[in-house]
Amino acid sequence: MEEAVNIVILALMAVTVIGIVFIRNLMAVVMLSGIYSLLAASVFVVLDAVDVAFTEAAVGAGISTVLFIGTLALTTRIEKKPAHKPYLPFIVVAITGAALIYGSFDMARFGDAEAVTNKHVAPYYLENTKKHTGIPNVVTAVLASYRGYDTLGEVVVIFTAGIGVILLLGSWRRGLTPPAPHKRDEA
Amino acid sequence: MKDYLVLRVITKLLVPFILLFGLYVQFHGDFGPGGGFQAGVIFAAGFVLYAMVFGVASAQRILPEGILRAGIAGGVLIYASVGLLGLILGENYLNYSPLSHVSKEGQHLGIFLIELGVGTTVASVMMTVFFTFATWREE
Known part of the structure; x- marks a missing residue:
């Protein structure tokens, strides 16, 4: 099913x-x-x-x-x-795709409990989350507590994205006078 | 979209529930699926829907740019200060255990606070990006 x-x-x-x-x-x-x-x-x-x-x-x-x-x-x-023929991008995409599929052969079998990825830290989190944090949702505990440093980094990334948008397109730019007259204005 | 009566009425009905659901996801993230990221986006989606139907200007009357900018920085600040608090109280950075005399309660409080920080920043950034895109015009 x-x-x-x-x-x-x-x-x-x-x-x-x-x-x-x-x-x-x-x-x-x-x-x-x-x-x-x-x-x-x-x-x-x-x-x-x-x-x-x-x-x-x-x-x-x-x-x-x-x-x-x-x-x-x-x-x-x-x-x-598009102004050019799509053959070159197509070849690049095809080769990259083939490489990715080739790489996937080395991945652990789907849902394999014996895979290295499932035997590394995951059992530790599943066993100890309740004991350490008392929180039922292990995902939240890993995200916010065990890996809190990574999540802080993610929030800073979003913060940076917001600052970038404000700097590039924000309303504060409307108050600025352009440093040099545009060619378009002279015409 | 000022003339679409159905859209206006449905939006007015939907927005409070979207915001409420956002708050639910925010504060229930340690028990069910969810957390600051998802809650922030859902909360922002409520305001984005409102702004799309009633205009950005009326949405910005509730949340002016200044408040959103304070939110963008404030969320990161909350997160980082909770981490520092753990450091001051004699543990590692971002260890929440010393926040309360019971280690588990400290963890709970810490996770609650940092999720609040995450939600604030994500919601503020999402709304800022949308409002900026919607009001931007070439000089």
Whole structure:
């Protein structure tokens, strides 16, 4: 049953990606990428990674879509025809994809309890989270307490992104006088 | 979107529930799925929806830029100060155990506070980015 659900969702994701590649209307592409994120969130639910699914649905399907629409409002809605032939990018993507698939052969078997990744720190967290923090959600305990330093870094990354947007596009720039007259103004 | 009556009414009905759900995810993250990141995004999504239907100006009347900027910095500040508090109380940086006389309670309090910091920063950044994109125009 779970396998069938996985196959259906992954097939839908593939169809979505093919749609994104071929459609020139960027509004439709944005909608499709939102759908792709929602499908990815469904895969995470099937994998029992509810926290990740939650984030994917909120950030990928929600906020990213809104930001893309905002960008489209500032730029254009129709993708321009590429000026060059797509063969070189296609070869690069094909080789990278083949390398990634080749690399995946060395990965642990899906759901293998004997895999190194599942025997390293994971059993320690599962065993001791209740004892150390008394918190039922191990994901939150790992994120906020055991790996609190990493999460602090993530928050600083988001902080930096916000500062960057304010500096580049923020309303404070409207008060600035441009340092040199534009050529466009002289014309 | 001033003329779409259905959108306006539905948005008015939905926004309080979205914000409430955001707060639930924020403060219930240690028991169920969720936490500061997801809560911040959901909370911001409520305001983004409001701004999309009623205009950015009316959303910014509730949350002016100054408050959002204070939120962006404040969240990181809360997080880092909770870490420092552990250091001052004689433990490692970001160890919450000494925050209370019972180690588990300290952990609980610490996680609650840093998640609050995460949520504040994430929500403020998301709203700032959206408001900036929505109001930006080329000079």
